[in-house]
Structures are given as structure tokens and as C-alpha cells.
Amino acid sequence: MSEPRAITSESRPIVAPKARLRWDARTSRHLLLYPERGLILNPTAADVIQLCTGEHTVGEIVERLAAKYAQEPRETVEREVLTFLANMADRGLIHERHD
Amino acid sequence: MTEEPRPYTLVAELTYRCPLRCVYCSNPLDWARHGDALGTDDWLRVFREAEELGVVQLNLTGGEPLLRDDLERLVEGARALDLYTNLITSGVPLTRDRLARLKALGLDNVQVSIQDVTAAGSERISGHRSFERKLEVARWVKGLGMPLTVNVVLHRENLDHVADVIALAESLAADRLELANTQYLGWALTNRRMLLPTREQLDAAREVARQARRRLRGRMEVLFVTPDYYADVPKACMDGWGRRFLVVTPDGLVLPCHAAHTLPGLTFDNARERSLGDIWRESAGFRAFRGEAWMPEPCRSCERRTLDFGGCRCQAYHLTGDASATDPACSLAPTHALIEAARGEAQAPRTEVVYRAAHAADGV
Numbered sequence: 001m002s003e004p005r006a007i008t009s010e011s012r013p014i015v016a017p018k019a020r021l022r023w024d025a026r027t028s029r030h031l032l033l034y035p036e037r038g039l040i041l042n043p044t045a046a047d048v049i050q051l052c053t054g055e056h057t058v059g060e061i062v063e064r065l066a067a068k069y070a071q072e073p074r075e076t077v078e079r080e081v082l083t084f085l086a087n088m089a090d091r092g093l094i095h096e097r098h099d
Numbered sequence: 100m101t102e103e104p105r106p107y108t109l110v111a112e113l114t115y116r117c118p119l120r121c122v123y124c125s126n127p128l129d130w131a132r133h134g135d136a137l138g139t140d141d142w143l144r145v146f147r148e149a150e151e152l153g154v155v156q157l158n159l160t161g162g163e164p165l166l167r168d169d170l171e172r173l174v175e176g177a178r179a180l181d182l183y184t185n186l187i188t189s190g191v192p193l194t195r196d197r198l199a200r201l202k203a204l205g206l207d208n209v210q211v212s213i214q215d216v217t218a219a220g221s222e223r224i225s226g227h228r229s230f231e232r233k234l235e236v237a238r239w240v241k242g243l244g245m246p247l248t249v250n251v252v253l254h255r256e257n258l259d260h261v262a263d264v265i266a267l268a269e270s271l272a273a274d275r276l277e278l279a280n281t282q283y284l285g286w287a288l289t290n291r292r293m294l295l296p297t298r299e300q301l302d303a304a305r306e307v308a309r310q311a312r313r314r315l316r317g318r319m320e321v322l323f324v325t326p327d328y329y330a331d332v333p334k335a336c337m338d339g340w341g342r343r344f345l346v347v348t349p350d351g352l353v354l355p356c357h358a359a360h361t362l363p364g365l366t367f368d369n370a371r372e373r374s375l376g377d378i379w380r381e382s383a384g385f386r387a388f389r390g391e392a393w394m395p396e397p398c399r400s401c402e403r404r405t406l407d408f409g410g411c412r413c414q415a416y417h418l419t420g421d422a423s424a425t426d427p428a429c430s431l432a433p434t435h436a437l438i439e440a441a442r443g444e445a446q447a448p449r450t451e452v453v454y455r456a457a458h459a460a461d462g463v
Contacts, residue, residue, distance in 0.1 A: 018246030018274045020207060022181045026105070026153050033155055033183035035208045035248050035275050038107065089317050092274065 007058060007085045009078075013094040014054035021049055034093060044069065048081055049088075054097035058085060104389065106379060108156040109149040109182075110346040110357065111142065113173070117163040118191045120226035120454040121214065123252055123287035123294060125357055126162060131456060136350040139169040141371060143176040145347055148375035150180045154345065160187035162349070165197075171204055178205025185210055185248075190236030191229050195243075198236075202243050209240045210248035210277075216263040220256065226454040237271045248275040253304065254294035255445065261304040265311045265321070273319055278308055280326035283441075284358050284413050289453050295445045301329050327428035328438050332403060333410025334428075340388035340412060345379065353378045355385055358413040362422045388412050393423050397431045 007013065015021070019034045021041075030046035032039045041049060047068065051061045058081065066077045088094045115130035127133070137145070146157065157177050164170060165188055177184045185208040186201065198209070211233055214221035218230040240247045249268045253261070261278060268276040280301070281287045281294050308323040315321060327334055337344045337356045346354040351369040354360055360367055367384040368377075379385060387393065391404060398409045410426025418427045418437050425432040 016246075016274075017244060018208060020183055022155065022183075024155065031155055033207075035183075035185055035210070035246065036108075036156070036158075038155060038183070092317050092320055 007089055009059040011058050012054050012097040013052040014097045015052045016093050016095050019093045052094050104342045105153040106345040108344050109154045110158045112348050113161050113164040113167050114349045115162040116166050119189050122290045122452045123281045124455040125285050133350045139172050142173055145370050146177055152376055152379055157182040157184045158187055163189050165192045174201050174206050175204040183207050190233045193236050195239045198239050202245055208246045210250050211237050212250045215257045216260050216267055241272050246274040249273040250277040253278055253280045255296040258296045258300045258304045261307045275320040277322045279324040286455050292444050293452055297445045298329055331430040333407045333426035335407045336411035339408035341385040362416050398425050
């Protein structure tokens with residue numbers, strides 16, 4: 001197994017096989033479920049996870065989010081996306097796509 | 100404390116039957132008296148009612164859940180409800196074809212138990228020759244592209260092997276490694292003199308696990324569960340009674356934890372007779388230790404009561420005879436001397452083991 005690399009704007013993150021997203025009607029939030037645990041995602045986090053398909057670079061994900069949340073400065077969006085993805089990678093919930 | 104209790108996890112004990120006879124099995128001592136009374140349709144209804152209550156995680160466990168020949172239908176039904184489904188198994192009665200079928204039907208994760216890092220050590224604990232088989236099953240899981248959890252119950256005889264356990268889990272490319280120290284209830288309480296480690300063993304193993312967790316971050320989740328006997332504060336057993344977990348036994352009892360039916364004086368309802376929603380909200384057994392009204396001192400005025408919820412009710416009963424006593428694992432408990440005395444036994448020489456009964460005739 002290779003060392004996980006740091007998430008950069010060129011990374012193409014993909015949700016790990018152990019994690020699965022589902023809608024939770026009780027909280028009106030997405031849950032990211034994995035063995036024995038789950039995270040309640042806020043709407044922005046859910047947007048990011050839904051774009052972690054291995055097709056989009058982090059840079060592209062930031063662009064999409066910045067367009068959707070146009071009231072936020074782009075730098076803020078970028079910093080928050082990178083922080084969130086680094087946290088998800090530490091938990092093994094996203095990986096970089098391996099070609 | 101106004102937060103509404105919501106079950107997130109259903110622990111479905113599909114059968115108590117199992118090819119292994121582990122000396123720390125958490126099934127009840129009289130397991131053989133409880134048949135597999137719930138049929139396929141009963142379980143599918145239980146899953147549906149659980150999901151309606153808020154459950155999103157389903158643990159298919161036992162005993163050995165693979166001994167049910169309707170497991171495929173249960174996995175398919177769980178997936179239709181969008182439950183995250185985890186098969187908790189010895190691996191023994193599995194074939195690669197059946198695993199591939201379960202994957203295709205929507206099984207999300209497989210948890211394989213491993214008893215030790217050698218065949219001889221494993222056989223001594225489980226009373227069954229199955230070590231190589233388990234490794235093969237773990238490789239099938241990863242070979243099919245599924246996530247793998249390796250669970251190892253720790254005790255005096257394997258705590259010194261934790262570095263090798265971690266290396267084994269790495270070689271299997273496990274996604275999650277559970278290093279779960281024995282909880283001394285059920286068969287483990289019977290075998291406590293043999294199983295309870297020394298503090299030195301435990302501290303060394305915990306440090307090995309801590310370093311591995313840091314090194315493997317992002318690749319393998321490494322969980323280390325300290326035994327209550329060395330914790331000094333009780334654990335938040337089941338995240339609190341009737342707060343987050345539902346357990347359904349093979350004969351249909353709906354419980355807040357897998358050993359709750361060993362507590363005398365509590366009434367639990369059966370899923371064949373009452374809906375899960377009714378039971379969760381109303382049943383006397385679930386209400387007995389919910390919240391704080393039941394708590395004695397020193398729990399009642401303790402600032403940790405919202406963190407540990409008073410600890411483990413089953414441990415309180417099985418050590419003190421009173422299910423509503425403060426968990427003796429707590430250093431503030433009036434009965435904490437029981438725990439200190441047990442720790443003293445951890446220096447005792449090796450003793451005879453009592454294997455989980457294989458048949459009703461062996462029952463205790």
C-alpha cells in the first residue's frame with residue numbers, strides 16, 4: 001500500500017469503498033456511513049462528498065462550490081474544502097484516485 | 100439532556116449457534132436454550148421498523164450469522180432500506196462464491212474475527228482449528244474489493260502480540276482494526292482469571308497501538324478499547340442505555356445491550372409481539388436505566404454522568420448483585436475494591452479454560 005499523499009488542488013478524490021452516503025430524513029442531512037460510525041454532513045460538506053467521484057480535481061470542486069456559494073470569498077471556500085478533504089482523508093473516507 | 104433518544108445501530112443477533120467456542124464469548128451462558136425463533140419475514144420487518152426509528156447501521160452478528168441460509172435475503176432486504184450492513188463473522192462457514200453473492204446483494208463491510216497471530220494460539224482461545232481459514236476469508240473480502248474490518252479480542256495471552264496483530268492486519272490490507280480488550284461478562288467473566296492482563300501488558304500494547312494509529316492514518320483505522328478494569332472511569336456502555344443501540348436476539352427479544360436479558364427483574368418485549376417503535380419508546384426494560392433518575396450516588400451528582408451514563412449495568416449486576424449500583428469499574432464506586440482484587444489475580448498462574456458450551460447438553 002502506498003503512502004497517502006497530501007490533498008492538493010490537483011488531487012482527484014474519490015469516496016473510499018468503506019464509506020457510503022445516504023439521506024437522513026430525520027435530520028434533513030446527508031450521512032456518510034462507514035463501519036460502526038457515521039458523520040452527519042452539513043449541506044456544503046455533502047456537496048463536496050458528492051463531487052468526490054474520482055473525476056473532478058479538488059480545484060474543480062472548489063470552482064463548483066465557489067459558484068454555488070457566491071456570497072463567500074473564493075479563498076474561504078478553497079480553504080474550507082481543503083481542510084475538510086484533508087480531514088476526510090485522515091479518516092480514510094476519501095482516497096486519491098489510483099489510475 | 101433533552102435530546103431525544105434515537106437508535107442509529109441495530110445489532111441483529113441472527114443465531115447464537117457458532118462453530119467457535121471462544122472462552123470470552125459474549126453470548127449468554129444459557130445460549131443453547133434460545134432458539135432461532137425469528138424467521139426471514141420477522142427479521143425483514145424488524146429491519147424496516149428499525150429504519151423507521153432512525154437506524155442507519157445494521158450489524159449482522161450472532162453466534163455465526165452465516166449459519167442462516169436466508170442471509171442473502173436479509174442482506175438484500177437491508178440494502179433496500181439503505182442500511183449500512185456489516186457482517187460480523189468467524190468466517191468459518193463461508194465460501195468465496197457466497198461472499199460474492201452477498202456483495203452483489205449489497206453487503207457493505209465484512210468483519211472477520213481473529214483470535215491470535217498463530218494457529219495454536221487461536222485454537223486455544225476458540226476451541227476450533229480455523230486460523231488459516233480466517234486469513235483466506237479476509238483475502239477474499241479484499242479480493243472482491245470489499246472493505247475489511249479485523250477484530251481481535253485482547254487478553255493476557257495475546258496482548259504481548261499486538262505488534263504482530265497489527266502487522267497481520269496490514270498484510271491483509273484491513274481498512275479497520277479493532278483491538279478490543281475483553282469485557283468481563285458472560286463467558287469472559289467465567290474465565291477472568293485466565294484472561295485479565297496486567298497493567299504493564301496493557302500499557303505496552305496501548306502504546307504500540309498508538310504508534311500504529313499515527314503511522315497508518317488514512318490507510319487503516321486502529322481502534323484500541325481499554326478494558327474497564329484498568330480505566331478508573333467507566334466506559335459509556337452502549338453510549339448510554341436505550342440511547343443509540345437496539346439489540347434483537349435470535350428468539351426476538353429487543354434489548355438495549357446484548358446482555359441486558361441477564362439482569363433480573365427487568366421486562367423485555369419480543370419483536371414478534373410488539374413493534375420496535377413501541378418497545379423502544381415504552382417498554383419497561385428500555386426505560387429502566389434511561390436518563391438519570393435511576394442513578395445512585397456518587398453518579399447522581401457526578402459531572403461525568405452525561406459522559407459515561409453511569410457505566411455498564413450488566414457489569415454492576417454481575418459483580419455486585421445490584422443492576423442499579425454504580426459500575427464498580429469507576430474508582431469512585433463503593434464496590435471498586437472488587438475490581439482492584441480482580442487485578443491482583445492477573446498475576447496468578449495460568450489456569451484451566453472453560454470453553455463456551457458447544458451444545459445444550461454442555462450448558463452451564
